[in-house]
Amino acid sequence: MLLYIFTFLVVIFLISPIIVLVPISFTSLSYFKFPPPSFSTQWYNSFVQNDEWLKSFFKSLELSCVVVILSxxxxxxAALAVSRVNFKFKKAFMALMVTPMIIPIVIIGVALLNSFAKIGLNDTMIGLIIAHTLIAVPIVFVTVMSGLKGLDKNIELAAEGLGSTEIRVFFKIILPQLKSSMLSACLFAFITSFDEVSVTLFLAGTKTKTLPVAMWETMRTELTPTLAAVSCILILLTIIILAVQNIFNYRLKNKYTCSSNK
Structure with a gap:
């Protein structure tokens, strides 16, 4: 019983800032106050009617979609190479793949800033795509690797023994079994890119300002409840993405359960 109470208190402690943020985003005041004296949607209207906010939002959306595909x-x-091919320096290659998850993000930002400045990629979408892909690839790599470990290699060997090519085995045997892991990888890569601010602050400019960067600048210059409204929109987007993942995994699990019962 004590364990349940402790867990409940920890959960409340973690989500309490989010719970407080929601009513603040609907406040009628021009500053933060909890609880708000009255409610209004003016700050959501301010976000929708502001061209700079919308431009940065769609810039982040466009950037994240491209990063998902590449990563x-x-x-x-990379995950297939590690799990299916024996080659020299495999451990070094695996360490290299997860390095962006280990190195402090600020160091990555400084390194990319100096490197991109020499080739003119600062304040460009190409530069941001490369930077965000660099950060998202390790997450995809680890997620897909965990999915590949659960696959039965005998099925692949049987397909190859019957004359199937490696490419056909991948699309017909491996990929269908990796649906859950691939979806998780896509969603994690999207969230990572969409919410990334540390590296983007080093590389972005007036032409490539993403939504997190716009939020950061607003927080430093003009702290209004519009920031709370934008934060709630991002929270809602994250919840929707996680809900889609859970629904897909639940249906996929039921499908495999029904197939095995038959």
Missing amino acids: VIIGTI
């Missing part, structure tokens, strides 16, 4: 391709190929 999933690179991370999946």
Whole structure:
């Protein structure tokens, strides 16, 4: 019983800032106050009617979608190479793949700033895509690797023994079994890119300002409840993404359960 109470208190402690943020985003005041004296949607309207906010939002959305595609391709190929091919320096390669998860993000930002300045990639979408992909690839790599460990290699060997090519085995045997892991990798890569601010602050400029950067600048110059409204929108987006993942995994699990029962 004490364990349940302790767990409940920890959960409340963790989500209490989010719970407080929601009513603040609907306040009628022009500053933060909890609880708000009255409610209004003016700060959500301010976000929707502000061209700079919308431009940064769609910039982040566009950037995240491209990063998802690139990071999933690179991370999946790397995971397949590690799990299916024996080559020299495999452990070193695996360490290299997860290095961006270990190195402090500020160091990555400084290194990319100096490197991109020499080739003119600062304040460009290409530079941000490369930077965000660098950060998202390790997450995809680890997620897909965990999915590959649960696959039965005998099925692949049987397909190859019957004359199937390696590419056909991947698309017909491996990929269908990796649906859950691939979806998780896509969602994690999207959230990582969409919420990334540390590296983006080093590389972004007026042409490539993402939503987290716009929020950071607003927090430093003009602290209004619009920031709370934008934060609630991001929280809602994250919840929707996680809900989609859970629904997909639940349906996939039920599908495999029904198939095995038959």
